[in-house]
Amino acid sequence: MNIMSQILQKNIAASAGFEKADLVLKNAKIINLFSEEILVGDLAIANGFIVGIGQYDGLNEVDCSGKFISPGFIDAHMHIESTMVTPLELAKAILPSGTTTIIADPHEIVNMAGTIGLDYLLNTTENIPLNVYIMLPSSVPATEFETNGSGAFLVNDMTPYLNHPRILGLGEVMCFPNVLAGDPVILEKLTLCRDKICDGHAPGLSGKALQAYACAGIESDHESTSFEEAYEKSAAGIRILIREGSAAKNLRAIVTGLLDSGLPLDRFLFCTDDKHLEDIHRDGHIRWNIKMAIELGMDPIKAIKIATLNAAQAYGLKRLGAIAPGYRADLVILSDLQSMTVESVYKDGKPLEQYRFDNTTGDTIDPRLLNSVHIHELSPAKLKLPVYKKNHVIELIPNQIETNHLFESLPSDESNFVPNETYTKLCVIERHRNTGNVRVAAIKGFGIKKGAIATTVAHDSHNIIVAGDNDADILLAVDCLSEINGGYVVVSEHAVLGSVPLPIAGLMSLDSGETVQKKIASLVAYAHDLGIPTGVDPFITLSFMALPVIPSLRLTDLGLFDVNAFALIKYEPD
Numbered sequence: 163m164n165i166m167s168q169i170l171q172k173n174i175a176a177s178a179g180f181e182k183a184d185l186v187l188k189n190a191k192i193i194n195l196f197s198e199e200i201l202v203g204d205l206a207i208a209n210g211f212i213v214g215i216g217q218y219d220g221l222n223e224v225d226c227s228g229k230f231i232s233p234g235f236i237d238a239h240m241h242i243e244s245t246m247v248t249p250l251e252l253a254k255a256i257l258p259s260g261t262t263t264i265i266a267d268p269h270e271i272v273n274m275a276g277t278i279g280l281d282y283l284l285n286t287t288e289n290i291p292l293n294v295y296i297m298l299p300s301s302v303p304a305t306e307f308e309t310n311g312s313g314a315f316l317v318n319d320m321t322p323y324l325n326h327p328r329i330l331g332l333g334e335v336m337c338f339p340n341v342l343a344g345d346p347v348i349l350e351k352l353t354l355c356r357d358k359i360c361d362g363h364a365p366g367l368s369g370k371a372l373q374a375y376a377c378a379g380i381e382s383d384h385e386s387t388s389f390e391e392a393y394e395k396s397a398a399g400i401r402i403l404i405r406e407g408s409a410a411k412n413l414r415a416i417v418t419g420l421l422d423s424g425l426p427l428d429r430f431l432f433c434t435d436d437k438h439l440e441d442i443h444r445d446g447h448i449r450w451n452i453k454m455a456i457e458l459g460m461d462p463i464k465a466i467k468i469a470t471l472n473a474a475q476a477y478g479l480k481r482l483g484a485i486a487p488g489y490r491a492d493l494v495i496l497s498d499l500q501s502m503t504v505e506s507v508y509k510d511g512k513p514l515e516q517y518r519f520d521n522t523t524g525d526t527i528d529p530r531l532l533n534s535v536h537i538h539e540l541s542p543a544k545l546k547l548p549v550y551k552k553n554h555v556i557e558l559i560p561n562q563i564e565t566n567h568l569f570e571s572l573p574s575d576e577s578n579f580v581p582n583e584t585y586t587k588l589c590v591i592e593r594h595r596n597t598g599n600v601r602v603a604a605i606k607g608f609g610i611k612k613g614a615i616a617t618t619v620a621h622d623s624h625n626i627i628v629a630g631d632n633d634a635d636i637l638l639a640v641d642c643l644s645e646i647n648g649g650y651v652v653v654s655e656h657a658v659l660g661s662v663p664l665p666i667a668g669l670m671s672l673d674s675g676e677t678v679q680k681k682i683a684s685l686v687a688y689a690h691d692l693g694i695p696t697g698v699d700p701f702i703t704l705s706f707m708a709l710p711v712i713p714s715l716r717l718t719d720l721g722l723f724d725v726n727a728f729a730l731i732k733y734e735p736d
């Protein structure tokens with residue numbers, strides 16, 4: 163008999179009570195998501211699987227009297243790179259608050275390094291105590307209006323990965339104008355993955371355009387910012403991933419509407435998309451989505467179901483997302499269902515304390531991932547922004563990654579834009595191919611005084627993006643990024659106040675999560691000292707300003723991009 167059959171034989175014997183289970187969590191309040199009730203009893207585990215609920219004896223027993231047991235939480239859509247640490251450090255950060263499974267879209271590192279980046283993430287997520295499923299990036303580059311590092315990621319690049327056990331389908335399809343136009347390249351990807359899951363990214367899509375987007379085979383979306391938007395997409399058969407991240411905070415609006423409407427919840431999931439370590443450390447990860455939903459009035463069992471079984475069923479994750487015989491013993495022990503206080507977490511039947519998180523897998527990193535900043539000598543002349551009577555201006559919206567598109571006059575020295583406390587200079591500098599592309603715009607709402615902040619994390623092509631009120635500090639910030647091979651930096655009055663090196667593709671650190679968190683926190687403090695409002699997360703906000711698939715106005719290395727018109731702004735006024 164093969165090893166799997168031997169394990170099954172043992173599990174059946176333990177389940178039937180013929181043998182003792184490996185571990186029994188005694189007298190617990192078990193959340194049963196199939197009957198949507200709390201069952202009090204023992205939870206028996208063998209070989210990392212749940213073998214039974216009822217009355218059991220175990221070789222090891224833990225008294226869970228008064229404690230609730232939930233299935234491990236599932237993040238239905240996130241970007242590992244957005245936490246800026248390696249997958250092992252990410253696992254260390256999110257497991258303690260109960261996330262035991264993530265579904266990740268690696269378009270960040272694939273934009274940088276193609277299959278080298280994808281292989282890096284697949285290899286470094288193979289042997290860690292976190293279930294990591296991957297969606298093949300559908301939109302690399304996100305649009306043709308930017309320069310990424312690796313060129314296009316096409317069906318020929320995808321095909322070798324289709325049968326990988328942890329590849330679930332196609333990642334967020336962003337260019338809905340291309341989908342609606344019947345662009346052959348995206349349609350090829352959709353048909354290649356038609357028997358798998360196809361995720362969407364459709365901010366503000368509605369009406370016939372939404373019908374056509376759903377008709378193309380897209381099955382999910384995580385960009386809804388209102389209940390009305392979520393409702394229309396859900397009614398078109400699209401699963402709604404309710405997002406609560408570090409910058410994009412959509413849960414309150416959607417859950418409030420859901421509770422008022424009485425809409426069925428079975429096609430709603432939770433996700434973080436992009437959540438920084440500091441927020442994960444403070445609030446937890448998907449646990450925070452659940453807690454917020456409960457505080458808004460949602461039944462705790464239904465909120466937990468959204469974060470577990472709904473996601474597992476949506477993505478075909480067999481034996482995950484519930485507590486029942488034969489399911490994997492990924493479990494969260496909670497003291498109560500209001501505060502959602504996580505007391506302990508079990509992964510495959512073992513408490514987290516039994517796992518080692520030192521880099522025992524000996525991950526070697528392809529040297530091409532560690533040398534990712536290639537820019538021309540940057541001159542002040544390239545940072546000029548000619549001004550006219552009226553200019554296109556990007557306006558920040560606190561706590562959102564969306565921006566407003568303004569058209570107003572700018573402070574100037576007669577011919578060129580001169581930043582002040584209202585209007586900050588924003589520059590995007592191409593860093594992959596030495597093209598020398600530099601584009602400049604004015605951004606409203608950053609409020610930086612006597613300094614600049616810069617980063618190589620600039621979704622999704624990850625060129626250098628820098629915001630500042632004077633060219634000297636802007637140039638110094640870019641120089642510093644070159645020296646540290648990518649990351650985040652804050653400068654003021656011609657001095658570097660602090661930096662966070664992100665040497666893996668200019669996106670991720672080799673340091674521990676704790677070190678990265680401390681460094682980022684000090685940089686955020688420096689950035690706020692430069693005048694950035696407290697409601698604005700300086701780095702996440704900056705990192706999204708170059709993403710031409712989030713309304714309304716963005717800046718790429720090819721120019722100002724009107725997302726709603728889906729076109730670069732050719733602005734030579736009379």
Ligand SMILES: Nc1ncnc2[nH]cnc12
Nearest residue numbers: 241363435436621622711
């Ligand atoms: N929210 C998001 N985070 C990172 N990359 C993205 N590309 C499109 N949307 C994104």
Ligand SMILES: [Mn+2]
Nearest residue numbers: 241267334435
């Ligand atoms: Mn995303």
